[in-house]
Amino acid sequence: MKENSEIDKPKDLSQKALLEQFNAEHKNCMRCGLGKERTQIVLGSGSAFAKVLFIGEGPGREEDAKGLPFVGDAGQILERMLKRMGFIRKEVYITNVVKCRPPGNRNPNDDEIAACAPLLQKQIQIIQPRYLFCLGKVAANAxxxxxxxxxxxxxxxxxxxxxxxxxTYHPAALLRDQNLFWEVYEDMKLFRQVYDAEIGDKPPMVEMNRKN
Structure with a gap:
Protein backbone atom coordinates (compact mmCIF):
# COMPACT_ATOMS: atom_id res chain seq x y z
CA MET A 1 0.00 0.00 0.00
CA LYS A 2 1.36 3.38 -0.96
CA GLU A 3 1.94 5.67 2.00
CA ASN A 4 1.12 9.36 1.91
CA SER A 5 2.83 11.57 4.47
CA GLU A 6 0.28 14.36 4.03
CA ILE A 7 -3.00 14.15 5.94
CA ASP A 8 -5.27 16.49 4.05
CA LYS A 9 -8.60 17.10 5.75
CA PRO A 10 -10.85 20.14 6.07
CA LYS A 11 -10.36 21.97 9.34
CA ASP A 12 -14.06 22.76 9.72
CA LEU A 13 -15.16 19.13 9.96
CA SER A 14 -14.78 16.86 12.97
CA GLN A 15 -13.41 13.35 12.63
CA LYS A 16 -16.93 11.96 13.07
CA ALA A 17 -18.31 14.17 10.31
CA LEU A 18 -15.40 13.28 8.06
CA LEU A 19 -16.00 9.58 8.61
CA GLU A 20 -19.71 9.99 7.90
CA GLN A 21 -18.80 11.89 4.73
CA PHE A 22 -16.39 9.13 3.73
CA ASN A 23 -19.07 6.47 4.24
CA ALA A 24 -21.59 8.43 2.18
CA GLU A 25 -19.11 8.99 -0.65
CA HIS A 26 -18.12 5.33 -0.90
CA LYS A 27 -21.34 3.44 -0.11
CA ASN A 28 -21.82 2.67 -3.81
CA CYS A 29 -18.16 2.00 -4.58
CA MET A 30 -17.46 0.03 -7.76
CA ARG A 31 -13.67 0.39 -7.83
CA CYS A 32 -13.23 -3.33 -8.58
CA GLY A 33 -15.21 -6.38 -9.64
CA LEU A 34 -16.11 -7.30 -6.06
CA GLY A 35 -18.73 -4.56 -6.11
CA LYS A 36 -20.76 -6.48 -8.69
CA GLU A 37 -21.10 -9.53 -6.43
CA ARG A 38 -21.74 -7.97 -3.03
CA THR A 39 -24.99 -7.67 -1.10
CA GLN A 40 -23.73 -4.72 0.93
CA ILE A 41 -20.46 -2.84 1.11
CA VAL A 42 -18.76 -3.19 4.51
CA LEU A 43 -16.78 -0.01 5.09
CA GLY A 44 -16.19 -0.38 8.82
CA SER A 45 -17.66 0.35 12.23
CA GLY A 46 -16.67 1.84 15.55
CA SER A 47 -15.44 5.11 16.98
CA ALA A 48 -14.19 7.90 14.73
CA PHE A 49 -11.89 8.84 17.63
CA ALA A 50 -10.50 5.33 18.19
CA LYS A 51 -6.98 4.99 19.54
CA VAL A 52 -6.82 1.49 18.03
CA LEU A 53 -7.86 0.46 14.52
CA PHE A 54 -8.21 -3.24 13.66
CA ILE A 55 -7.83 -4.39 10.05
CA GLY A 56 -9.04 -7.75 8.73
CA GLU A 57 -8.85 -9.09 5.19
CA GLY A 58 -12.42 -8.84 3.87
CA PRO A 59 -16.10 -9.38 4.71
CA GLY A 60 -17.55 -12.89 4.96
CA ARG A 61 -21.07 -14.08 4.22
CA GLU A 62 -22.65 -12.69 7.39
CA GLU A 63 -20.81 -9.39 7.08
CA ASP A 64 -21.94 -9.08 3.47
CA ALA A 65 -25.54 -9.64 4.56
CA LYS A 66 -25.46 -7.17 7.47
CA GLY A 67 -23.07 -4.53 6.15
CA LEU A 68 -20.90 -4.66 9.28
CA PRO A 69 -17.42 -6.11 9.84
CA PHE A 70 -16.73 -9.13 12.05
CA VAL A 71 -20.29 -10.13 12.97
CA GLY A 72 -19.91 -13.88 12.39
CA ASP A 73 -18.03 -16.51 14.40
CA ALA A 74 -14.72 -14.74 13.82
CA GLY A 75 -16.34 -11.56 15.12
CA GLN A 76 -17.22 -13.28 18.38
CA ILE A 77 -13.59 -14.28 18.80
CA LEU A 78 -12.47 -10.72 18.04
CA GLU A 79 -14.85 -9.37 20.68
CA ARG A 80 -13.35 -11.79 23.22
CA MET A 81 -9.90 -10.59 22.19
CA LEU A 82 -10.98 -6.98 22.70
CA LYS A 83 -12.41 -7.78 26.12
CA ARG A 84 -9.22 -9.53 27.19
CA MET A 85 -7.22 -6.46 26.12
CA GLY A 86 -9.56 -4.20 28.11
CA PHE A 87 -11.54 -2.70 25.22
CA ILE A 88 -15.11 -2.78 24.02
CA ARG A 89 -16.08 -2.77 20.37
CA LYS A 90 -17.56 0.73 20.28
CA GLU A 91 -14.30 2.39 21.42
CA VAL A 92 -12.13 0.92 18.65
CA TYR A 93 -12.57 0.99 14.87
CA ILE A 94 -12.80 -2.19 12.80
CA THR A 95 -12.44 -2.45 9.04
CA ASN A 96 -10.96 -4.68 6.33
CA VAL A 97 -8.41 -4.42 3.55
CA VAL A 98 -11.22 -4.88 1.00
CA LYS A 99 -14.73 -3.63 1.66
CA CYS A 100 -16.71 -6.18 -0.38
CA ARG A 101 -16.90 -9.95 0.05
CA PRO A 102 -14.66 -11.99 -2.26
CA PRO A 103 -16.71 -14.84 -3.80
CA GLY A 104 -16.54 -18.04 -1.78
CA ASN A 105 -14.69 -16.21 1.00
CA ARG A 106 -11.45 -16.52 -0.95
CA ASN A 107 -8.58 -14.18 -0.19
CA PRO A 108 -8.72 -10.88 -2.10
CA ASN A 109 -6.30 -10.70 -5.00
CA ASP A 110 -3.66 -8.03 -5.57
CA ASP A 111 -5.83 -5.97 -7.92
CA GLU A 112 -8.72 -5.91 -5.45
CA ILE A 113 -6.42 -4.94 -2.58
CA ALA A 114 -4.89 -2.17 -4.70
CA ALA A 115 -8.33 -0.86 -5.68
CA CYS A 116 -9.41 -0.64 -2.04
CA ALA A 117 -6.09 0.69 -0.71
CA PRO A 118 -7.03 4.39 -1.02
CA LEU A 119 -10.18 3.76 1.04
CA LEU A 120 -8.27 2.12 3.88
CA GLN A 121 -5.62 4.81 3.77
CA LYS A 122 -8.30 7.52 3.96
CA GLN A 123 -9.93 5.83 6.95
CA ILE A 124 -6.59 5.82 8.75
CA GLN A 125 -6.03 9.48 7.85
CA ILE A 126 -9.45 10.47 9.20
CA ILE A 127 -9.37 8.48 12.43
CA GLN A 128 -5.65 8.97 13.09
CA PRO A 129 -5.30 6.00 15.47
CA ARG A 130 -2.19 5.69 17.58
CA TYR A 131 -2.17 1.93 17.05
CA LEU A 132 -3.02 -0.38 14.16
CA PHE A 133 -3.68 -4.09 14.60
CA CYS A 134 -3.45 -6.25 11.48
CA LEU A 135 -5.51 -9.43 11.73
CA GLY A 136 -4.00 -12.03 9.45
CA LYS A 137 -1.43 -12.23 6.68
CA VAL A 138 -3.51 -10.46 4.02
CA ALA A 139 -3.95 -7.36 6.18
CA ALA A 140 -0.35 -7.37 7.40
CA ASN A 141 1.13 -7.81 3.91
CA ALA A 142 -1.11 -5.11 2.44
CA THR A 168 -1.49 -11.36 14.81
CA TYR A 169 -3.50 -14.22 13.35
CA HIS A 170 -6.95 -13.57 11.92
CA PRO A 171 -9.65 -14.61 14.42
CA ALA A 172 -10.95 -17.13 11.85
CA ALA A 173 -7.63 -18.97 12.15
CA LEU A 174 -8.47 -19.69 15.79
CA LEU A 175 -11.65 -21.42 14.65
CA ARG A 176 -9.46 -23.86 12.71
CA ASP A 177 -6.64 -24.20 15.24
CA GLN A 178 -7.29 -23.33 18.88
CA ASN A 179 -3.61 -23.79 19.70
CA LEU A 180 -2.96 -20.46 17.98
CA PHE A 181 -4.69 -18.77 20.91
CA TRP A 182 -1.45 -18.66 22.85
CA GLU A 183 0.40 -16.88 20.08
CA VAL A 184 -2.48 -14.40 19.73
CA TYR A 185 -2.41 -13.94 23.50
CA GLU A 186 1.30 -13.08 23.35
CA ASP A 187 0.57 -10.52 20.62
CA MET A 188 -2.19 -9.00 22.75
CA LYS A 189 0.22 -8.78 25.68
CA LEU A 190 2.82 -7.04 23.51
CA PHE A 191 0.22 -4.50 22.42
CA ARG A 192 -0.87 -3.86 26.01
CA GLN A 193 2.72 -3.40 27.16
CA VAL A 194 3.17 -0.63 24.60
CA TYR A 195 -0.27 0.84 25.21
CA ASP A 196 0.19 0.85 28.99
CA ALA A 197 3.60 2.52 28.73
CA GLU A 198 2.21 5.31 26.53
CA ILE A 199 -1.40 5.77 27.67
CA GLY A 200 -2.04 3.57 30.69
CA ASP A 201 -5.78 4.14 31.08
CA LYS A 202 -6.83 0.47 31.24
CA PRO A 203 -6.92 -2.03 34.12
CA PRO A 204 -4.08 -4.57 34.03
CA MET A 205 -4.53 -7.37 31.54
CA VAL A 206 -5.35 -10.65 33.30
CA GLU A 207 -2.38 -12.98 33.06
CA MET A 208 -3.02 -16.48 31.74
CA ASN A 209 -1.07 -19.69 31.54
CA ARG A 210 -1.78 -22.97 29.79
CA LYS A 211 -3.26 -24.42 32.97
CA ASN A 212 -6.06 -21.77 33.02
Whole structure:
Protein backbone atom coordinates (compact mmCIF):
# COMPACT_ATOMS: atom_id res chain seq x y z
CA MET A 1 0.00 0.00 0.00
CA LYS A 2 1.36 3.38 -0.96
CA GLU A 3 1.94 5.67 2.00
CA ASN A 4 1.12 9.36 1.91
CA SER A 5 2.83 11.57 4.47
CA GLU A 6 0.28 14.36 4.03
CA ILE A 7 -3.00 14.15 5.94
CA ASP A 8 -5.27 16.49 4.05
CA LYS A 9 -8.60 17.10 5.75
CA PRO A 10 -10.85 20.14 6.07
CA LYS A 11 -10.36 21.97 9.34
CA ASP A 12 -14.06 22.76 9.72
CA LEU A 13 -15.16 19.13 9.96
CA SER A 14 -14.78 16.86 12.97
CA GLN A 15 -13.41 13.35 12.63
CA LYS A 16 -16.93 11.96 13.07
CA ALA A 17 -18.31 14.17 10.31
CA LEU A 18 -15.40 13.28 8.06
CA LEU A 19 -16.00 9.58 8.61
CA GLU A 20 -19.71 9.99 7.90
CA GLN A 21 -18.80 11.89 4.73
CA PHE A 22 -16.39 9.13 3.73
CA ASN A 23 -19.07 6.47 4.24
CA ALA A 24 -21.59 8.43 2.18
CA GLU A 25 -19.11 8.99 -0.65
CA HIS A 26 -18.12 5.33 -0.90
CA LYS A 27 -21.34 3.44 -0.11
CA ASN A 28 -21.82 2.67 -3.81
CA CYS A 29 -18.16 2.00 -4.58
CA MET A 30 -17.46 0.03 -7.76
CA ARG A 31 -13.67 0.39 -7.83
CA CYS A 32 -13.23 -3.33 -8.58
CA GLY A 33 -15.21 -6.38 -9.64
CA LEU A 34 -16.11 -7.30 -6.06
CA GLY A 35 -18.73 -4.56 -6.11
CA LYS A 36 -20.76 -6.48 -8.69
CA GLU A 37 -21.10 -9.53 -6.43
CA ARG A 38 -21.74 -7.97 -3.03
CA THR A 39 -24.99 -7.67 -1.10
CA GLN A 40 -23.73 -4.72 0.93
CA ILE A 41 -20.46 -2.84 1.11
CA VAL A 42 -18.76 -3.19 4.51
CA LEU A 43 -16.78 -0.01 5.09
CA GLY A 44 -16.19 -0.38 8.82
CA SER A 45 -17.66 0.35 12.23
CA GLY A 46 -16.67 1.84 15.55
CA SER A 47 -15.44 5.11 16.98
CA ALA A 48 -14.19 7.90 14.73
CA PHE A 49 -11.89 8.84 17.63
CA ALA A 50 -10.50 5.33 18.19
CA LYS A 51 -6.98 4.99 19.54
CA VAL A 52 -6.82 1.49 18.03
CA LEU A 53 -7.86 0.46 14.52
CA PHE A 54 -8.21 -3.24 13.66
CA ILE A 55 -7.83 -4.39 10.05
CA GLY A 56 -9.04 -7.75 8.73
CA GLU A 57 -8.85 -9.09 5.19
CA GLY A 58 -12.42 -8.84 3.87
CA PRO A 59 -16.10 -9.38 4.71
CA GLY A 60 -17.55 -12.89 4.96
CA ARG A 61 -21.07 -14.08 4.22
CA GLU A 62 -22.65 -12.69 7.39
CA GLU A 63 -20.81 -9.39 7.08
CA ASP A 64 -21.94 -9.08 3.47
CA ALA A 65 -25.54 -9.64 4.56
CA LYS A 66 -25.46 -7.17 7.47
CA GLY A 67 -23.07 -4.53 6.15
CA LEU A 68 -20.90 -4.66 9.28
CA PRO A 69 -17.42 -6.11 9.84
CA PHE A 70 -16.73 -9.13 12.05
CA VAL A 71 -20.29 -10.13 12.97
CA GLY A 72 -19.91 -13.88 12.39
CA ASP A 73 -18.03 -16.51 14.40
CA ALA A 74 -14.72 -14.74 13.82
CA GLY A 75 -16.34 -11.56 15.12
CA GLN A 76 -17.22 -13.28 18.38
CA ILE A 77 -13.59 -14.28 18.80
CA LEU A 78 -12.47 -10.72 18.04
CA GLU A 79 -14.85 -9.37 20.68
CA ARG A 80 -13.35 -11.79 23.22
CA MET A 81 -9.90 -10.59 22.19
CA LEU A 82 -10.98 -6.98 22.70
CA LYS A 83 -12.41 -7.78 26.12
CA ARG A 84 -9.22 -9.53 27.19
CA MET A 85 -7.22 -6.46 26.12
CA GLY A 86 -9.56 -4.20 28.11
CA PHE A 87 -11.54 -2.70 25.22
CA ILE A 88 -15.11 -2.78 24.02
CA ARG A 89 -16.08 -2.77 20.37
CA LYS A 90 -17.56 0.73 20.28
CA GLU A 91 -14.30 2.39 21.42
CA VAL A 92 -12.13 0.92 18.65
CA TYR A 93 -12.57 0.99 14.87
CA ILE A 94 -12.80 -2.19 12.80
CA THR A 95 -12.44 -2.45 9.04
CA ASN A 96 -10.96 -4.68 6.33
CA VAL A 97 -8.41 -4.42 3.55
CA VAL A 98 -11.22 -4.88 1.00
CA LYS A 99 -14.73 -3.63 1.66
CA CYS A 100 -16.71 -6.18 -0.38
CA ARG A 101 -16.90 -9.95 0.05
CA PRO A 102 -14.66 -11.99 -2.26
CA PRO A 103 -16.71 -14.84 -3.80
CA GLY A 104 -16.54 -18.04 -1.78
CA ASN A 105 -14.69 -16.21 1.00
CA ARG A 106 -11.45 -16.52 -0.95
CA ASN A 107 -8.58 -14.18 -0.19
CA PRO A 108 -8.72 -10.88 -2.10
CA ASN A 109 -6.30 -10.70 -5.00
CA ASP A 110 -3.66 -8.03 -5.57
CA ASP A 111 -5.83 -5.97 -7.92
CA GLU A 112 -8.72 -5.91 -5.45
CA ILE A 113 -6.42 -4.94 -2.58
CA ALA A 114 -4.89 -2.17 -4.70
CA ALA A 115 -8.33 -0.86 -5.68
CA CYS A 116 -9.41 -0.64 -2.04
CA ALA A 117 -6.09 0.69 -0.71
CA PRO A 118 -7.03 4.39 -1.02
CA LEU A 119 -10.18 3.76 1.04
CA LEU A 120 -8.27 2.12 3.88
CA GLN A 121 -5.62 4.81 3.77
CA LYS A 122 -8.30 7.52 3.96
CA GLN A 123 -9.93 5.83 6.95
CA ILE A 124 -6.59 5.82 8.75
CA GLN A 125 -6.03 9.48 7.85
CA ILE A 126 -9.45 10.47 9.20
CA ILE A 127 -9.37 8.48 12.43
CA GLN A 128 -5.65 8.97 13.09
CA PRO A 129 -5.30 6.00 15.47
CA ARG A 130 -2.19 5.69 17.58
CA TYR A 131 -2.17 1.93 17.05
CA LEU A 132 -3.02 -0.38 14.16
CA PHE A 133 -3.68 -4.09 14.60
CA CYS A 134 -3.45 -6.25 11.48
CA LEU A 135 -5.51 -9.43 11.73
CA GLY A 136 -4.00 -12.03 9.45
CA LYS A 137 -1.43 -12.23 6.68
CA VAL A 138 -3.51 -10.46 4.02
CA ALA A 139 -3.95 -7.36 6.18
CA ALA A 140 -0.35 -7.37 7.40
CA ASN A 141 1.13 -7.81 3.91
CA ALA A 142 -1.11 -5.11 2.44
CA UNK A 143 -0.48 -2.51 5.11
CA UNK A 144 3.22 -3.16 5.66
CA UNK A 145 3.94 -3.84 1.98
CA UNK A 146 5.61 -7.10 2.93
CA UNK A 147 5.46 -10.65 1.64
CA UNK A 148 6.72 -12.17 4.89
CA UNK A 149 4.79 -14.86 6.74
CA UNK A 150 2.58 -14.11 9.70
CA UNK A 151 5.12 -15.83 11.96
CA UNK A 152 7.84 -13.49 10.75
CA UNK A 153 5.71 -10.37 11.19
CA UNK A 154 4.13 -11.00 14.59
CA UNK A 155 5.84 -10.43 17.95
CA UNK A 156 7.21 -7.11 16.65
CA UNK A 157 6.17 -3.47 16.73
CA UNK A 158 5.99 -2.09 13.19
CA UNK A 159 5.13 1.45 12.07
CA UNK A 160 2.69 2.90 9.54
CA UNK A 161 2.44 6.69 9.22
CA UNK A 162 3.82 6.91 12.75
CA UNK A 163 1.14 4.60 14.18
CA UNK A 164 2.58 1.65 16.06
CA UNK A 165 1.42 -1.42 14.18
CA UNK A 166 0.91 -4.94 15.50
CA UNK A 167 0.27 -8.21 13.68
CA THR A 168 -1.49 -11.36 14.81
CA TYR A 169 -3.50 -14.22 13.35
CA HIS A 170 -6.95 -13.57 11.92
CA PRO A 171 -9.65 -14.61 14.42
CA ALA A 172 -10.95 -17.13 11.85
CA ALA A 173 -7.63 -18.97 12.15
CA LEU A 174 -8.47 -19.69 15.79
CA LEU A 175 -11.65 -21.42 14.65
CA ARG A 176 -9.46 -23.86 12.71
CA ASP A 177 -6.64 -24.20 15.24
CA GLN A 178 -7.29 -23.33 18.88
CA ASN A 179 -3.61 -23.79 19.70
CA LEU A 180 -2.96 -20.46 17.98
CA PHE A 181 -4.69 -18.77 20.91
CA TRP A 182 -1.45 -18.66 22.85
CA GLU A 183 0.40 -16.88 20.08
CA VAL A 184 -2.48 -14.40 19.73
CA TYR A 185 -2.41 -13.94 23.50
CA GLU A 186 1.30 -13.08 23.35
CA ASP A 187 0.57 -10.52 20.62
CA MET A 188 -2.19 -9.00 22.75
CA LYS A 189 0.22 -8.78 25.68
CA LEU A 190 2.82 -7.04 23.51
CA PHE A 191 0.22 -4.50 22.42
CA ARG A 192 -0.87 -3.86 26.01
CA GLN A 193 2.72 -3.40 27.16
CA VAL A 194 3.17 -0.63 24.60
CA TYR A 195 -0.27 0.84 25.21
CA ASP A 196 0.19 0.85 28.99
CA ALA A 197 3.60 2.52 28.73
CA GLU A 198 2.21 5.31 26.53
CA ILE A 199 -1.40 5.77 27.67
CA GLY A 200 -2.04 3.57 30.69
CA ASP A 201 -5.78 4.14 31.08
CA LYS A 202 -6.83 0.47 31.24
CA PRO A 203 -6.92 -2.03 34.12
CA PRO A 204 -4.08 -4.57 34.03
CA MET A 205 -4.53 -7.37 31.54
CA VAL A 206 -5.35 -10.65 33.30
CA GLU A 207 -2.38 -12.98 33.06
CA MET A 208 -3.02 -16.48 31.74
CA ASN A 209 -1.07 -19.69 31.54
CA ARG A 210 -1.78 -22.97 29.79
CA LYS A 211 -3.26 -24.42 32.97
CA ASN A 212 -6.06 -21.77 33.02
Missing amino acids: LLRSDETIKALRSKVHSYHGAKTFV
